Amino acid sequence: MLYAESTAAVKRAGFRERLSSGELLRFPGAFNPLSARLIQQRGFDGVYVSGAVVAADLGLPDIGLTTLSEVAGRARQIARMTELPVLVDADTGFGEPMNVARSVQELEDAGVAGVHIEDQVNPKRCGHLDGKEVVDEQTAINRIRAAVQARRDANLLIMARTDSRAVAGLPAAIDRMKALVDAGADAIFPEALTSLAEFEAVRAALDVPILANMTEFGKSELFTVDQLRDVGVNIVIWPVSLLRLAMGAALAGLEELETAGSLAGLLPRMQHRADLYDLIDYAGYNAFDSGVFNFTLEK
Incomplete structure (x- = not known):
């Protein structure tokens, strides 16, 4: 994390x-x-x-x-x-x-x-x-x-x-x-x-x-x-190289928006939300947050 x-x-x-x-x-x-x-x-x-x-x-x-x-x-x-x-x-x-x-x-x-x-x-x-x-x-x-x-x-x-x-x-x-x-x-x-x-x-x-x-x-x-x-x-x-690849993909996405009006056709070429969350360790942040705020207020 x-x-x-x-x-x-x-x-x-x-x-x-x-x-x-x-x-x-x-x-x-x-x-x-x-x-x-x-x-x-x-x-x-x-x-x-x-x-x-x-x-x-x-x-x-x-x-x-x-x-x-x-x-x-x-x-x-x-x-x-x-x-x-x-x-x-x-x-x-x-x-x-x-x-x-x-x-x-x-x-x-x-x-x-x-x-x-x-x-x-x-x-x-x-x-x-x-x-x-x-x-x-x-x-x-x-x-x-x-x-x-x-x-x-x-x-x-x-x-x-x-x-x-x-x-x-x-x-x-x-x-x-x-x-x-x-x-x-x-x-x-x-x-x-x-x-x-x-x-x-x-x-x-x-x-x-x-x-x-x-x-x-x-x-x-x-x-x-x-x-x-x-x-x-x-x-x-x-x-x-990675910047060139990313910019090439970004251009393709913009062109798709211009011609098709949607990016549905490019979904297979995108990083999936789940893969992004895995890369940034979303689960680790969530566990940390839960561990910090795991108290209850006494009445």
């Missing part, structure tokens, strides 16, 4: 332990706390909070318009609702190195298990669009150093994302990844790789966990979990 029983510290420690095992962890992107609960119910390994999804949920493009408060607030809502570790997209850290440090502490306080900081020029843009720019290597290093220095829980995962593959090519991107690991990054997010061979090359070059972003309609082919496991990927995210 209410929120997760596991503390943030426990979830972080568990996340670290599973990452150290070398297994591949599956982190679908949640667009709200309820979808995070569904991800947990279906047996996934963690929950991802995408900056693109936070922006889209606010009706904004993913170009650095969201604030630290907005991202931390949504991350907190999601992290407290699930027993799973939550990895959050912290964009460029919302400013200079001191801002990065504050961002890390705010997100740590929000209860997440990990954050990733990227090396795009601020304001950033979607990692799978053309025309991206990245900062110089020293600026990227300074962001990661600030993030590592700022965390108070040593188990908070600091992941460095680099968008340099699309800007400078894979060899230069791998050199930057190595420099970011040397700066203290616990894991690497190589954005917009184009083939399994590229993931394999990154794996061969690094001795820290690596993440694969399987976003739809992007630069990367939608590889399967098995394919990514075979080339040594440790975490795979589907950042916007």
Whole structure:
């Protein structure tokens, strides 16, 4: 009932332990706390909070318009609702190195298990669009150093994302990844790789966990979990998938209302009331309420 029983510290420690095992962890992107609960119910390994999804949920493009408060607030809502570790997209850290440090502490306080900081020029843009720019290597290093220095829980995962593959090519991107690991990054997010061979090359070059972003309609082919496991990927995210599915279903519902005047024909495609009540533990709340108000007034 209410929120997760596991503390943030426990979830972080568990996340670290599973990452150290070398297994591949599956982190679908949640667009709200309820979808995070569904991800947990279906047996996934963690929950991802995408900056693109936070922006889209606010009706904004993913170009650095969201604030630290907005991202931390949504991350907190999601992290407290699930027993799973939550990895959050912290964009460029919302400013200079001191801002990065504050961002890390705010997100740590929000209860997440990990954050990733990227090396795009601020304001950033979607990692799978053309025309991206990245900062110089020293600026990227300074962001990661600030993030590592700022965390108070040593188990908070600091992941460095680099968008340099699309800007400078894979060899230069791998050199930057190595420099970011040397700066203290616990894991690497190589954005917009184009083939399994590229993931394999990154794996061969690094001795820290690596993440694969399987976003739809992007630069990367939608590889399967098995394919990514075979080339040594440790975490795979589907950042916007659930939001895209939900919005597609919402559009279909509105179109049905326009044409048929009723949603009776779409009932089989809806989450049933009983399933929703099970997901939010309606019975648990009812039992709690009954237990609190189980007294009678003496006459």
